[in-house]
Amino acid sequence: MKNYLEMKFSATLKNVSFARGTVACFLLEQDLSLNLINEIKTIVSEAVTNAVVHGYAENPGELVMMELLLENNRLTITVRDDGAGIPDVKKAREPLYTTREDEDRAGLGFTIMEIFSDSVEVMSEPGKGTTVICTKMLG
Ligand SMILES: Nc1ncnc2c1ncn2[C@@H]1O[C@H](COP(=O)(O)OP(=O)(O)O)[C@@H](O)[C@H]1O
Ligand SMILES: [Mg+2]
Numbered sequence: 001m002k003n004y005l006e007m008k009f010s011a012t013l014k015n016v017s018f019a020r021g022t023v024a025c026f027l028l029e030q031d032l033s034l035n036l037i038n039e040i041k042t043i044v045s046e047a048v049t050n051a052v053v054h055g056y057a058e059n060p061g062e063l064v065m066m067e068l069l070l071e072n073n074r075l076t077i078t079v080r081d082d083g084a085g086i087p088d089v090k091k092a093r094e095p096l097y098t099t100r101e102d103e104d105r106a107g108l109g110f111t112i113m114e115i116f117s118d119s120v121e122v123m124s125e126p127g128k129g130t131t132v133i134c135t136k137m138l139g
Contacts, residue, residue: 003070008063011056011081019048019066023077026068030138039116040075040136046109047079047132053100055083055130075136082129089122 005026009015020041027037048064056062067078086092092099093114098107114120117134124130 001070001072003068005068006065008065010060011052011062011064011083012058012060013049013052015064016045016048016052019044019064022066023068026070027075027138030070032138036138040077043077043113043116043134043136044079046113047077047134050109050132051079051081051083051130053103053105054086055081057084070138073138075138077134077136078131080129080131084130085126085128086122086124086130087126089124093122 003026005022007022009018023040023044024037027040044066048066051064052058055064062081062083065078065080067076067080069076069078091097093110095111096107098105101107110120110122113132113134117136119133119135121133122130123133
């Protein structure tokens, strides 16, 4: 069984809930527990929020790409922006690390993604953008 979806949307925070809803719809037929669905929606929220807020500084003229792949009970979520990029990925992934303390960011986005995912891969280059790939086994 295999299913795939790819979409691009404007880099505005309004679209975070849209992305959350999309992943829930994508998984509707899997008959997953509410708990699992909520974990997956949270992964998507954190990754997309980062792309919008950090990648593009909330510029709706820019586009965030989200890709969902369901294959053999494994969900792969890819979120990509072509924005600012991350100078030090290792540091950015540390709990409580944030470059936007002023804006009430907790610095826990990557930590939450790691807790709810089976694997989190971050590829980034300053000035070029960031790709986050999270995988999760669905039971
Ligand atoms: N897509 C991205 N583009 C640029 N920087 C990012 C991106 N995602 C994360 N970062 C950097 O990594 C840091 C940590 O991210 P995160 O753990 O989600 O915490 P927070 O979003 O609360 O700052 C951010 O403060 C930011 O500097
Ligand atoms: Mg974040």
